[in-house]
Amino acid sequence: MRTPQVEGTKGSLKWIQTLINEYPEVINQQLAINNIEWLSPLVDDEYAEYRDAAFLDILGLSHLQSTLKGFWPKNGPQWDALRRSGNKYFLVEAKANIPEISSSCAAKNPKSVAMIERAISDTKMSFGVTHGNGWLDGFYQYANRLAHLYFFRNICGVDAELVFVYFCDDPTHISTSINEWELALSDQKTLMGLSKCDHTSELFISCQELQQN
Numbered sequence: 001m002r003t004p005q006v007e008g009t010k011g012s013l014k015w016i017q018t019l020i021n022e023y024p025e026v027i028n029q030q031l032a033i034n035n036i037e038w039l040s041p042l043v044d045d046e047y048a049e050y051r052d053a054a055f056l057d058i059l060g061l062s063h064l065q066s067t068l069k070g071f072w073p074k075n076g077p078q079w080d081a082l083r084r085s086g087n088k089y090f091l092v093e094a095k096a097n098i099p100e101i102s103s104s105c106a107a108k109n110p111k112s113v114a115m116i117e118r119a120i121s122d123t124k125m126s127f128g129v130t131h132g133n134g135w136l137d138g139f140y141q142y143a144n145r146l147a148h149l150y151f152f153r154n155i156c157g158v159d160a161e162l163v164f165v166y167f168c169d170d171p172t173h174i175s176t177s178i179n180e181w182e183l184a185l186s187d188q189k190t191l192m193g194l195s196k197c198d199h200t201s202e203l204f205i206s207c208q209e210l211q212q213n
Contacts, residue, residue: 001050001051001052001053001054001075001078002048002049002054003048003049003050003051003078004045004046004047004048005017005041005046005048005049006047007043007176008111008194009049009172010170010172010173011096011097011170011172011173011174012080012094012095012096012097014149014172015094015167015170015190015205015207016041016080016081016092016094016165017041017043017047017196018210019094019165019205019210020038020040020041020042020081021041021042021043023210023212024036024038026203026205026209027131027163027165027203027208028074030201030203030205031090031163031201031203033085033088034085035180036083036084036085036090037083037084038081038082038083038186039059039082039083039084039086040058040079040081040082041080041081046104049078049079049080050073050078050079050082051070051075051076051077051078051079052068052074052076053065055079055082056068059082059084059089060084061089061156061158064156067151067155067156068151071115071151071155072115072116072119072144072147072151072169073107073109073111073112073115073116073121074112076144076148077093077141077144077145077148078103079091079092079093080092080093080094080165081100081165085161087159088154088159088160088161089158089159089160089161090160090161090163091148091149091152091160091161091162091163092153092163092164092165093141093142093145093162093163093164093165094164094165094166095164095165095166095167096166096167096170096173096174096176096207097170097173097174097175097176098160098174098176098180098181099174099186100164101139101141101142101184101185101188102138102139103138103139103140103141103142104136104138105136105137105140116144117136117208119147119150119151120135120136120143120144120147122150122154123143123146123147123150124193125152126150127146127194127196127197127198128151128195128196128209129192129193129194130193131193132191132192132193132209133191133192133193134188134191135192139188139191139192142164142188142192143192145162145164146162146197146200146203148162149161149162149199149200153187153199158203160199161199161200162197162199162200162201162202163200163201163203164200164201164202164203165203165205166178166202166203166204166205167205167206167207168181168183168204168205168206168207169206169207169208170207171208171211172207178204181204185202
């Protein structure tokens, strides 16, 4: 599904659009990778965000559609940003304040719930998680992003990286310092039982610095 977005005026919607369209060098430098083709959210594409088959299409991975359908039900993660660098793929999730990291699974269909629970269980095993809470109720969005990283790397053999962008000192909504982010994210991982998150990156980007550029 392709979902056009309004031009953001506050919070993570505003800042991810600003970052990708006006200052991509900021995130490119933090990831230390050149030759990157940003695919979303682009101003010339109505700032559209993508999910399900559409996000595979825009990444050039349409051949994985049937595999994804067997892994995760319809209405999977809607990605804040997507990009490609050769045969490496980047899935980006952006947050601008701590309340945004809280979420719970809203699926009701028993088949969908069973599919999600199976995928989350396999993902936890791949990350060496033997205990922990919040994967379905509490930090579900973080969990389902990790599940899609697992899908790419472990099931499909695709070189994928999951990038979490945390905007700091947002003057448009709830201002969150880098220290507050680090404490909240440390607590999140502890509660989820995560001791390592291979092939993930956490980027802390100052909204004030973006405004000054």
